[in-house]
Amino acid sequence: MQEKYHPGEIERSAQAHWDSTGAFRAAEDSAKPKYYCLSMFPYPSGKLHMGHVRNYTIGDMLARWHKMRGYNVLQPMGWDAFGLPAENAAIQNRVPPAKWTWDNIAYMKQQLKSLGFGLDWERELATCKPDYYRWNQWLFLRMLEKGIAYKKTQVVNWDPVDQTVLANEQVIEGRGWRTGAPVEKREIPGYYLAITRYADELLDALDTLPGWPERVKTMQANWIGKSFGVRFAFPYELDGKAEKLWVYTTRADTLMGVTFCAVAAEHPLATLAAQGNAALAAFITECKHGSVMEADIATMEKKGMPTGIFVAHPLTGEKVEVWVGNYVLMGYGEGAVMAVPAHDERDFAFARKYGLPIKQVIDVPGKSYSLDAWQEWYADKQGGICINSGKYDGLGYDAAIDAIAADLKAKDLGDKQVQYRLRDWGISRQRYWGCPIPLIHCESCGTVPVPDDQLPVVLPEDCVPDGSGNPLHKRADFLNCACPRCGKPAKRETDTMDTFVDSSWYYARYCSAGNDKAMVDERAKYWMPADQYIGGIEHAILHLLYSRFWTKAMRDVGLVDYDEPFANLLTQGMVLNHIFSRRTDKGGLEYFSPEEVELIRNESGHVTGATSKADGRPVDYGGVGTMSKSKRNGVDPQSLIEQYGADTARFFMMFASPPEQTLEWSDSGVEGAYRFMKRVWAYGHAVRDAVAGKPAMPEKLHEAPAATRREIHTVLKQANYDLAKLQFNTVASATMKMLNALEKMPRDADGSNAVAAECISILLRLLSPIAPHVTHALWVELGFGADILAAPWPEPLEAALAQDEIELVLQVNGKHRGNLRVKVGTDRTAIEAAALASEMAQKFMEGRPAKKVVVVPGRLVNIVA
RNA sequence: GCCGGGAUGGCGGAAUCGGUAGACGCAGCGGACUCAAAAUCCGCCGCCGCAAGGUGUGUGGGUUCGAGUCCCACUCCCGGCACCA
Numbered sequence: 001m002q003e004k005y006h007p008g009e010i011e012r013s014a015q016a017h018w019d020s021t022g023a024f025r026a027a028e029d030s031a032k033p034k035y036y037c038l039s040m041f042p043y044p045s046g047k048l049h050m051g052h053v054r055n056y057t058i059g060d061m062l063a064r065w066h067k068m069r070g071y072n073v074l075q076p077m078g079w080d081a082f083g084l085p086a087e088n089a090a091i092q093n094r095v096p097p098a099k100w101t102w103d104n105i106a107y108m109k110q111q112l113k114s115l116g117f118g119l120d121w122e123r124e125l126a127t128c129k130p131d132y133y134r135w136n137q138w139l140f141l142r143m144l145e146k147g148i149a150y151k152k153t154q155v156v157n158w159d160p161v162d163q164t165v166l167a168n169e170q171v172i173e174g175r176g177w178r179t180g181a182p183v184e185k186r187e188i189p190g191y192y193l194a195i196t197r198y199a200d201e202l203l204d205a206l207d208t209l210p211g212w213p214e215r216v217k218t219m220q221a222n223w224i225g226k227s228f229g230v231r232f233a234f235p236y237e238l239d240g241k242a243e244k245l246w247v248y249t250t251r252a253d254t255l256m257g258v259t260f261c262a263v264a265a266e267h268p269l270a271t272l273a274a275q276g277n278a279a280l281a282a283f284i285t286e287c288k289h290g291s292v293m294e295a296d297i298a299t300m301e302k303k304g305m306p307t308g309i310f311v312a313h314p315l316t317g318e319k320v321e322v323w324v325g326n327y328v329l330m331g332y333g334e335g336a337v338m339a340v341p342a343h344d345e346r347d348f349a350f351a352r353k354y355g356l357p358i359k360q361v362i363d364v365p366g367k368s369y370s371l372d373a374w375q376e377w378y379a380d381k382q383g384g385i386c387i388n389s390g391k392y393d394g395l396g397y398d399a400a401i402d403a404i405a406a407d408l409k410a411k412d413l414g415d416k417q418v419q420y421r422l423r424d425w426g427i428s429r430q431r432y433w434g435c436p437i438p439l440i441h442c443e444s445c446g447t448v449p450v451p452d453d454q455l456p457v458v459l460p461e462d463c464v465p466d467g468s469g470n471p472l473h474k475r476a477d478f479l480n481c482a483c484p485r486c487g488k489p490a491k492r493e494t495d496t497m498d499t500f501v502d503s504s505w506y507y508a509r510y511c512s513a514g515n516d517k518a519m520v521d522e523r524a525k526y527w528m529p530a531d532q533y534i535g536g537i538e539h540a541i542l543h544l545l546y547s548r549f550w551t552k553a554m555r556d557v558g559l560v561d562y563d564e565p566f567a568n569l570l571t572q573g574m575v576l577n578h579i580f581s582r583r584t585d586k587g588g589l590e591y592f593s594p595e596e597v598e599l600i601r602n603e604s605g606h607v608t609g610a611t612s613k614a615d616g617r618p619v620d621y622g623g624v625g626t627m628s629k630s631k632r633n634g635v636d637p638q639s640l641i642e643q644y645g646a647d648t649a650r651f652f653m654m655f656a657s658p659p660e661q662t663l664e665w666s667d668s669g670v671e672g673a674y675r676f677m678k679r680v681w682a683y684g685h686a687v688r689d690a691v692a693g694k695p696a697m698p699e700k701l702h703e704a705p706a707a708t709r710r711e712i713h714t715v716l717k718q719a720n721y722d723l724a725k726l727q728f729n730t731v732a733s734a735t736m737k738m739l740n741a742l743e744k745m746p747r748d749a750d751g752s753n754a755v756a757a758e759c760i761s762i763l764l765r766l767l768s769p770i771a772p773h774v775t776h777a778l779w780v781e782l783g784f785g786a787d788i789l790a791a792p793w794p795e796p797l798e799a800a801l802a803q804d805e806i807e808l809v810l811q812v813n814g815k816h817r818g819n820l821r822v823k824v825g826t827d828r829t830a831i832e833a834a835a836l837a838s839e840m841a842q843k844f845m846e847g848r849p850a851k852k853v854v855v856v857p858g859r860l861v862n863i864v865a
Numbered sequence: 866g867c868c869g870g871g872a873u874g875g876c877g878g879a880a881u882c883g884g885u886a887g888a889c890g891c892a893g894c895g896g897a898c899u900c901a902a903a904a905u906c907c908g909c910c911g912c913c914g915c916a917a918g919g920u921g922u923g924u925g926g927g928u929u930c931g932a933g934u935c936c937c938a939c940u941c942c943c944g945g946c947a948c949c950a
Contacts, residue, residue, distance in 0.1 A: 167948040298866040733889035
């Protein structure tokens with residue numbers, strides 16, 4: 001064994017040991033309690049980035065910690081292998097997405113191995129493999145049978161130049177990213193999953209997840225957005241026939257303040273009014289431009305135009321004009337809203353812009369209403385009472401809604417209704433690199449499901465998309481088939497599934513690896529639900545909600561017997577880096593990686609801009625943002641691993657900040673982690689002979705070794721507390737504190753060898769989940785055993801922690817003035833007396849008598865003078 | 866815009882229940898070793914001040930013997946917003 005620290009050799013040898021002993025192969029038949037440690041699988045974008053290193057180091061840390069605490073641990077890994085970046089790479093390099101994806105997987109797998117993660121590779125999966133995605137297709141067909149999957153129209157971003165559907169990400173300021181052409185909204189048919197049927201269960205079951213962060217549960221609850229309101233109609237006549245314009249509101253108490261209604265551009269009333277009204281037709285066309293993203297819609301200028309159509313107020317019969325508003329969405333609610341400008345901020349702004357009447361119907365005592373500016377209280381539900389509302393005057397929020405809903409019901413014009421913000425999950429994608437939707441279109445039989453025995457519908461792997469639509473349209477061998485019902489020639493569906501489908505159940509498939517007869521089997525019942533799920537906070541809503549829904553759907557098909565997939569959730573913060581971009585000639589956006597630019601900083605060191613190293617011209621600085629392939633701001637950990645080794649990379653990543661916190665990337669500081677690894681290695685060698693003698697701990701230790709031992713056990717106690725909180729940065733710093741203390745301990749006093757032996761064994765075990773290679777090598781070298789993974793997790797000893805004096809903080813009037821040493825167990829009166837008698841207290845009391853003395857046991861004394 | 870989160874030295878961060886603000890590192894400064902450099906080791910290190918001391922946790926208020934921590938109002942930054950994953 002070498003005295004100098006060579007991480008490359010140490011790490012190769014430790015990894016070879018784990019491989020040859022099958023250290024991380026998980027078996028179901030263990031008497032130990034199981035611990036399923038699951039990290040979100042990566043998209044194979046090419047190389048690992050720092051977010052992956054952070055994610056998987058956290059997971060590996062938890063897995064190894066639990067293994068040493070006696071759990072039967074499963075930690076699998078796989079690939080979220082379908083998706084848009086593979087098509088983008090194909091457009092750029094003319095390489096089939098399949099080849100690009102498999103090459104990336106091979107490279108990233110080798111990177112994961114070099115980081116020493118304790119993964120069970122025998123359960124590896126990739127969602128782009130037919131033996132995986134056939135089960136997406138199979139369950140989709142079950143959902144179709146149960147009516148959970150159904151067809152309706154969806155609104156998509158349409159690039160009129162490339163003649164293709166764009167992802168939201170591909171729309172930049174309302175234009176196509178490649179063509180720069182203004183994007184249009186287009187309605188096309190697609191398949192939906194009725195997640196809203198599970199809305200109540202998805203909401204209520206959040207209470208059964210104590211191991212989930214409150215913030216994630218709050219976000220999901222708000223996303224589901226259960227509201228109690230009133231669905232009612234404004235009656236009107238059309239060609240002599242009675243019609244109704246339906247709307248939904250949570251503010252029925254303000255119904256008497258309605259001064260107009262607004263409908264979406266796609267609403268039938270808008271279409272009707274546009275006939276013979278060229279201006280309105282033009283406005284409706286204008287509304288159909290722009291992106292479908294909610295953020296864009298919410299921030300764009302609110303515009304509207306009257307239709308000339310009037311409906312009747314359901315209670316007063318007064319005429320109310322219908323407007324078309326660009327902010328009303330057809331796909332949400334009824335595609336129409338009532339407008340109460342006096343008590344809704346958006347309606348208020350809209351009414352003021354177009355000179356529409358504003359009628360105050362809610363009053364809060366002590367406040368005065370003014371049309372000059374919107375005030376927060378106008379929308380207050382709690383303190384207000386109805387005014388200008390006829391028979392409802394004087395009623396509060398709840399009473400008014402009850403009365404108004406009852407009157408609407410009596411007129412058969414509406415009733416109370418529970419509504420959700422959550423919408424059904426549209427899973428159709430007009431893209432090539434995804435799981436084919438297993439349907440066949442037959443001229444005689446219509447849409448026919450592919451029979452189970454013909455699954456999977458295999459995606460051809462040799463297509464190369466060119467940016468102008470789905471290449472499957474040109475693949476005769478894929479497209480043409482026989483109708484399963486009548487046998488006549490038919491066409492396959494070319495839409496593929498949203499990749500969120502793939503990631504909604506992969507964790508259950510790890511547990512049933514290799515089964516070609518069933519989606520999941522008995523083994524899933526052993527391992528699921530996952531005891532710990534770890535992944536980025538950016539998945540707080542969509543991926544986690546879809547997975548919860550998919551689990552319930554699988555349960556209802558009888559595949560699994562659990563209700564929720566993830567018992568405990570750790571949402572790691574994003575790893576951020578600077579973003580640089582430049583507008584292309586066509587109006588698209590080109591990103592620059594941080595290595596390709598020279599930074600411009602202001603006096604305080606903040607980045608304000610940059611220039612390209614290639615051409616010297618300025619690039620736009622977009623602030624910091626999450627590391628992503630598309631923004632080209634990811635940092636490849638490979639150079640770190642090569643230069644310093646995996647242990648340093650892992651240690652630094654854990655040390656840098658607590659897991660849940662956002663981390664702005666900077667590689668200064670890696671040196672410190674590397675220095676620490678070298679010091680651990682050197683200290684191990686320095687005490688090797690002392691430890692080899694297996695020195696016994698004496699009954700009575702000398703003062704110096706006793707103090708060192710107390711410090712190590714105190715730090716260990718804190719570290720174990722921090723581990724339970726999943727606060728790994730202070731666990732890393734605890735190992736540094738331990739080494740500092742051990743290095744300072746004089747090695748000649750009686751018992752110092754025994755303390756060194758005990759404490760280095762504690763240090764190595766505490767450090768092993770973070771830096772498993774160096775600790776594995778030293779554990780063996782120092783003769784503690786053949787495998788540190790088999791060693792028990794260290795616990796602090798009470799005997800080592802005992803002390804007879806403690807130091808209290810002495811304050812005068814709340815200001816820290818000194819310290820006070822007292823024997824353990826000194827009573828309050830004696831502490832007060834000692835405090836008052838102390839020199840510092842006398843000095844700062846300046847002769848004033850003590851009005852009060854606050855004693856916090858074990859902590860401080862505060863004299864109020 | 867809406868929903869969720871965050872802000873502490875030059876930098877990353879620590880401070881468990883409201884009780885010594887800045888643990889542990891990075892950077893910096895001074896020193897030792899060296900022909901020299903690297904590596905390593907020792908010391909200093911929030912700001913103002915010679916010192917005593919004062920001051921300090923994004924901003925402004927409040928509660929308390931005592932506030933980074935609790936309350937109110939605000940600013941900026943990050944994540945999500947349903948076709949990035």
